[in-house]
Amino acid sequence: MSYTQAEKLQIMLLCDIHRALGIEDSYDPDVIEEAITTDNNWAIGWKYQNLNDGSKTPPHVTFFVDTVDMYKILQYTYQHFSSDDRVEVESKLTNFHGEKSLVFPGFDGNNETDYLSVGYMLEKLGRFEGTDITKNSHMPCVDTYRRMLDVFLPARSKDWNHNKGISKESFIAVFQAKIHPSLR
Structure with missing residues (x-):
């Protein structure tokens, strides 16, 4: 509308x-x-x-919510890994820095303002409390998140376990997708 x-x-x-x-x-x-x-x-x-007028949620809003949800589930999963699992994950992922790598980076305030606007609106609605969803990443992130979501969304639907999160293999695959294909 x-x-x-x-x-x-x-x-x-x-x-x-x-x-x-x-x-x-x-x-x-x-x-x-x-x-x-x-x-x-x-x-x-x-x-x-x-x-609610029955309108479909705009795609950029769904993308935003899926992205924040992905980071929350990645955090949850990592917290449920054993020490050995954490060592293995860190050995397989370059530029992975434990808990620091699991914080939602935000969207670019110069080029991704529609997404930041969604973050401010969701914050006003009280969604995702405990997560800073209005962060300015100071760099474009949509393409990176899209690659990660392409791996994460199927893993969330196939492999989600309420007591553990997603599988270690899926966790690693999501973070590998974060790296641009030309740099792998």
């Missing part, structure tokens, strides 16, 4: 009125205003199911 400039102005004015009246047991005007002004209209349906 998209809104005209006039509709956006009306919604923003209604949000101002809502705040001025001090209404607290209804819709959150800050969430609605942020969604409207940043063209993250999908967020309204995520926050309020009764306002």
